[in-house]
Amino acid sequence: MEGEIRNFITVWISSFISLTFCFVMGKIIPKGVWRLLAILPVICLFLVLPLNLNSILLGTPSTFFLVWLANFKLLLFAFGKGPLSSNKNPPHSLLSFFAIACFPIKIQQKTTKNGNKSPHVVNYALKFLLLAAFIPVYLNKENVHSNIMFFLYCFYLYIIMEILFSVVRDLVWSFIGLELEPQFNKPFLSTSLQDFWGRRWNLMVSDILRQTVYNPVRSVSRPLIGTRWAPVPAVFSTFLLSGLMHELLFCYFGRELPRWDLTWFFVLHGVCMVVELVVKDALRGKWPKGLPWFLSAPLAVAFVAVTGSWLFIPELLRCQFDVRARHELALFMEFVKQNLNETSSATLDFNFRSIFKEVTSS
Numbered sequence: 001m002e003g004e005i006r007n008f009i010t011v012w013i014s015s016f017i018s019l020t021f022c023f024v025m026g027k028i029i030p031k032g033v034w035r036l037l038a039i040l041p042v043i044c045l046f047l048v049l050p051l052n053l054n055s056i057l058l059g060t061p062s063t064f065f066l067v068w069l070a071n072f073k074l075l076l077f078a079f080g081k082g083p084l085s086s087n088k089n090p091p092h093s094l095l096s097f098f099a100i101a102c103f104p105i106k107i108q109q110k111t112t113k114n115g116n117k118s119p120h121v122v123n124y125a126l127k128f129l130l131l132a133a134f135i136p137v138y139l140n141k142e143n144v145h146s147n148i149m150f151f152l153y154c155f156y157l158y159i160i161m162e163i164l165f166s167v168v169r170d171l172v173w174s175f176i177g178l179e180l181e182p183q184f185n186k187p188f189l190s191t192s193l194q195d196f197w198g199r200r201w202n203l204m205v206s207d208i209l210r211q212t213v214y215n216p217v218r219s220v221s222r223p224l225i226g227t228r229w230a231p232v233p234a235v236f237s238t239f240l241l242s243g244l245m246h247e248l249l250f251c252y253f254g255r256e257l258p259r260w261d262l263t264w265f266f267v268l269h270g271v272c273m274v275v276e277l278v279v280k281d282a283l284r285g286k287w288p289k290g291l292p293w294f295l296s297a298p299l300a301v302a303f304v305a306v307t308g309s310w311l312f313i314p315e316l317l318r319c320q321f322d323v324r325a326r327h328e329l330a331l332f333m334e335f336v337k338q339n340l341n342e343t344s345s346a347t348l349d350f351n352f353r354s355i356f357k358e359v360t361s362s
Contacts, residue, residue: 002335008058011049015066016098018042022074023097031080039078043071050252056325057332061164063252065102068245072208073101082211083107099172104165104204106181127163131156138322150309153316158187161202191296193273196304205242213238228281232274239270254319265311272303 022039029035046066053059076082083100084092092100099105134156141149165183173180183203190196198206218234225233243266247258291299316322 004053004055004058005335007052008062011052011062011066014049015046015070015102018045019070019098019101020094022077022101023092023094026077026084031078031085036075036078039074043074046071046074054255055328056253056321057328060253063249065104067249067252069104069204069208070101072212076208076211077101082208093176096176099176103168103172104183104202105169105172106183106204106207124163124166127159130159131163147309150313151305153313153322154305154308157313157316158184165204188301189297190300190304191291191293192300193269193276193303196300197269197273209238209242213241231277235273235277236267236270239266239273242266250315250319253321256319259315259318261311261315265307268307268311269304 019042022042025035025038029038050059050063050066053062073082073084077084083106084097100107134152137144137149137152144152162184169180169183181203185200185203187196187200190200214234214237217237218230221230221233240263243263246262246266247260250256250262251258
């Protein structure tokens, strides 16, 4: 664990130095191909850096932050777009540039009374209680039906991701003072796939994919197939790339070649969302209100949970995420306990020597 922590620190120091270079290049080189060529080595470096981390607890978030978020934001930055560009917000400081580049945060465009003013202690407590309630079920998973466990894994994954993103969000707020938007918006209340993926689940990734894939493909498709049908290839392309990126991330996590189940999961959702858009367009004048909420919400959430249990969660279990995370957490707690004991012993020894010196000198 000590070697992994050392590698973790090295990875993030290297990331900060690399993003400092990108920050300076953004001041010197105008947006366009030349800026892209200047920061391309950093993008390649971010593909390599997470390979130095083998743990789930440190390697998983680092891979997601650098390989996906930072690289996609840097690609947008090269052409003067995305959250790193200064055309919509005041010029970023180096520290805020680093935070926005690497972490799943989005600056609040309009100040609201309910802004991110302090860490939400009650919210954290509730989520940790939910995690604690999952532990007895997990320890007796042999006695629980596999389908029920898959559904519980879906819920567990959501809680873990929301805690992680909330911690990052509150830390950035504490250090930089930026007012930030939440990254999840009650996904269990989704009334459609479009509502789930576009407005409620992992909003930072949704926004990045919208700018890097959806908008360009829609712009290219509009002259070819018309404004009405241009969203169809744009939506499908977005989900396809999302699936490929998830496959890449899981290759880092498991150090194995992909089996493409994750790609099929997102392709399936892309096809279903295209069907959803077409049906909505066809029924726009005949059935403007659509299904009532109490029917559409359970259907949408159940579809995500069932397909996730079928294609997504098995890939997590194949990488032994749960087993490795539990083992690493035990090692980390032992590492902390050992270092605290050594620190306490050293402090007591130092105090004893100081007292002994004072007594003998007097």
